[in-house]
Amino acid sequence: MDCRGDARFGSQGREGFVKMKEIPIAKVLYEEVCSEGAMGGEGVVEDRGFFACVNEHPIGVPLDRIFDEFKVNIGSAPDDVISANAVEMYKRFRLWLIPHFVSLIRKKGKAEPTAVGIEVEYLHEGNTVSTVALIPCAQFIEHGKFDASIGFSGEVEHRFGNDSGAPKAREFAGLKFVAHGGAGLCLRISADVITPYVAAIGKGSALCQWRFDKKNEALFGRDIETWSIVALHKTQKSLRYRAKFYFDSRVFILSRRTESDWVEVDCTLD
Amino acid sequence: MPKAEIDRLVREALRTDQLEQPTISVDSMVRDAVWGKPSKVEINRAARESFRRWAADNSTSSMELFTVYDQSIGSTIEFSKDTCNISASERAILEAGKPLTSSHPLSRRLRALPDGAFVLYKNPDMLQDAECMRRADKLAFSMAKAYPRVRILREPYTPDTGKKVKGVIDTEIDSANVVCITACDSFSVTQWRTIQNIKPALIELGLKADNFVEVRDGVRPSMRRERNQAVIVITGHINANLEKFIDSLGEAGVFSDNLVILNTCNQALTRKVVEKILDDYGAIGVFSFQGDAEGEIRASSIEEYLLDMANELRGKSKQNLYDLLKKVIMNKGLNGLWTVEEMRGLALKEGRVS
Numbered sequence: 284m285d286c287r288g289d290a291r292f293g294s295q296g297r298e299g300f301v302k303m304k305e306i307p308i309a310k311v312l313y314e315e316v317c318s319e320g321a322m323g324g325e326g327v328v329e330d331r332g333f334f335a336c337v338n339e340h341p342i343g344v345p346l347d348r349i350f351d352e353f354k355v356n357i358g359s360a361p362d363d364v365i366s367a368n369a370v371e372m373y374k375r376f377r378l379w380l381i382p383h384f385v386s387l388i389r390k391k392g393k394a395e396p397t398a399v400g401i402e403v404e405y406l407h408e409g410n411t412v413s414t415v416a417l418i419p420c421a422q423f424i425e426h427g428k429f430d431a432s433i434g435f436s437g438e439v440e441h442r443f444g445n446d447s448g449a450p451k452a453r454e455f456a457g458l459k460f461v462a463h464g465g466a467g468l469c470l471r472i473s474a475d476v477i478t479p480y481v482a483a484i485g486k487g488s489a490l491c492q493w494r495f496d497k498k499n500e501a502l503f504g505r506d507i508e509t510w511s512i513v514a515l516h517k518t519q520k521s522l523r524y525r526a527k528f529y530f531d532s533r534v535f536i537l538s539r540r541t542e543s544d545w546v547e548v549d550c551t552l553d
Numbered sequence: 554m555p556k557a558e559i560d561r562l563v564r565e566a567l568r569t570d571q572l573e574q575p576t577i578s579v580d581s582m583v584r585d586a587v588w589g590k591p592s593k594v595e596i597n598r599a600a601r602e603s604f605r606r607w608a609a610d611n612s613t614s615s616m617e618l619f620t621v622y623d624q625s626i627g628s629t630i631e632f633s634k635d636t637c638n639i640s641a642s643e644r645a646i647l648e649a650g651k652p653l654t655s656s657h658p659l660s661r662r663l664r665a666l667p668d669g670a671f672v673l674y675k676n677p678d679m680l681q682d683a684e685c686m687r688r689a690d691k692l693a694f695s696m697a698k699a700y701p702r703v704r705i706l707r708e709p710y711t712p713d714t715g716k717k718v719k720g721v722i723d724t725e726i727d728s729a730n731v732v733c734i735t736a737c738d739s740f741s742v743t744q745w746r747t748i749q750n751i752k753p754a755l756i757e758l759g760l761k762a763d764n765f766v767e768v769r770d771g772v773r774p775s776m777r778r779e780r781n782q783a784v785i786v787i788t789g790h791i792n793a794n795l796e797k798f799i800d801s802l803g804e805a806g807v808f809s810d811n812l813v814i815l816n817t818c819n820q821a822l823t824r825k826v827v828e829k830i831l832d833d834y835g836a837i838g839v840f841s842f843q844g845d846a847e848g849e850i851r852a853s854s855i856e857e858y859l860l861d862m863a864n865e866l867r868g869k870s871k872q873n874l875y876d877l878l879k880k881v882i883m884n885k886g887l888n889g890l891w892t893v894e895e896m897r898g899l900a901l902k903e904g905r906v907s
Contacts, residue, residue, distance in 0.1 A: 374853040375750070409749040516750035518860070 308333040308528055308543040332392035335385045335528040335543055343552045344455045346378035352453050376514045382456045387503045396502045396530035400494040406523040412489045416512040419476050420483035522550045600677045609633040615669035616718050620676040621689040637662055650698040663703045670704035670718050694843040698888040707892040717893040721838035725871035726784055728759035733786045739770035740798045743790040745852040758863035773805050788816035791823050799826055803834030814840045816855045819848035827892050842889040858885045
């Protein structure tokens with residue numbers, strides 16, 4: 284049982300299995316340009332063979348736990364690194380790394396997505412949910428040789444409290460954090476992405492979106508992993524959000540979008 | 554000289570807003586003083602003595618009225634039957650939140666009423682000069698912080714003083730009595746989502762979900778009317794918008810015969826708002842905070858003390874609100890005072906002013 288996953292009771296299910304939900308991506312926007320428009324028969328729209336597999340109960344990771352791992356102490360940061368206002372903010376809020384994973388699979392049809400996207404809306408019911416960072420986003424993407432090295436990296440902004448005893452690397456929620464020495468501690472995060480062409484918007488709001496445009500490899504039949512860092516009140520114990528998935532495909536010169544219904548996800552803040 | 558004329562002379566000399574004038578019982582000293590074209594100084598002295606006698610007459614074994622006069626070298630704290638002088642340096646010690654030595658007359662005096670309350674009333678100087686009032690308020694806040702076991706309140710000036718003070722210091726509450734009211738965006742009251750963010754945690758600690766009320770501008774709040782025990786928690790940045798919000802709640806009768814905790818910074822407008830809640834809208838008492846050197850209190854402190862208060866009330870029978878609130882705010886380094894009905898309210902009720 285212990286090799287089946289992270290067996291924390293009450294978070295991923297009693298035996299640690301991740302509960303996945305399959306969502307059809309079948310709502311064709313502007314159907315009239317996608318088919319012949321016959322008023323009988325099956326009315327096949329080729330794009331209706333895609334599904335998204337979503338983890339309905341992901342687990343968020345507090346950023347301060349990551350800092351603790353690297354022995355970064357926000358409270359001991361010098362004033363020129365973190366202002367009194369920011370310290371006051373940390374008294375009320377915690378930053379959480381929220382994973383948004385989806386597997387896009389094609390069960391039938393021949394349509395090939397030229398782009399896939401995820402839209403996430405945090406259901407905050409009046410309380411504070413503010414997106415601080417989106418991962419990946421365009422500026423994190425690094426092109427390697429021959430466009431083959433597809434990865435991204437981003438710097439965690441806190442650069443203080445270096446400790447020689449700190450570990451060099453740790454993994455949280457599928458993201459790899461690497462410590463760099465020097466005058467301060469600099470954390471770099473890295474992971475694989477399916478394409479170097481990524482657009483991400485939503486910082487400072489409760490709504491965020493990622494869009495991945497096709498480069499060489501197919502955008503389906505694989506996992507699409509995105510994360511956000513959100514500020515939540517420290518008493519908050521879970522974060523509900525709803526997500527929607529879409530893909531764009533092309534028939535001759537016509538680009539069309541097919542999307543899923545919204546699916547609600549309950550993220551445990553562990 | 555007719556009594557009415559003497560009253561008029563005293564009022565004129567005090568140069569106060571007519572609405573703030575008490576009808577004082579002018580005793581023989583005042584009469585003597587005003588009989589022969591007295592100077593302003595003489596009238597003030599007479600009025601001060603008159604106020605002191607009033608305070609002595611209205612103090613009881615469980616509630617003693619006191620006031621504060623600024624002197625050039627310190628302050629005089631005038632109790633009903635005696636006075637304590639404190640130097641400027643002793644005042645500074647108190648303002649730092651520290652008590653004077655246990656043998657100091659003030660410390661001894663405050664120990665004399667272990668189960669009762671000391672109540673600051675407005676003296677003639679405070680009525681004339683807002684700065685005198687501000688300094689007296691500051692000293693009262695400081696005494697409350699320096700002597701946490703002593704119950705200190707502000708300004709009742711009515712025949713019901715004892716009853717109202719008792720209403721504040723004897724009230725016992727449980728989780729069901731705490732009502733949190735927030736303003737919808739339409740009021741533009743900034744409150745940093747303090748209540749919204751901790752609402753789930755407060756409910757988990759036992760506060761009733763129905764007792765969180767969001768009020769929209771122009772819409773009469775629909776809430777269960779409680780009396781004599783409900784603790785109405787109002788949180789917001791002190792400005793004209795908060796005042797408008799308070800007016801809306803007051804006109805809907807939300808404050809009537811209830812206890813109100815006003816979670817806002819201590820600015821000049823705060824006192825006006827407190828007086829409104831008491832005098833115009835009939836609250837039994839209003840708790841307001843002293844704040845830091847600039848009179849400010851932080852949203853994080855409010856959240857923490859409210860969570861502590863809910864935690865203290867969790868699963869327990871009724872607890873004394875005065876003592877509970879004092880305990881939880883002091884644990885967070887906060888300080889505040891209860892104010893009960895002001896004399897302006899009495900004057901309005903008695904039809905002496907319109």
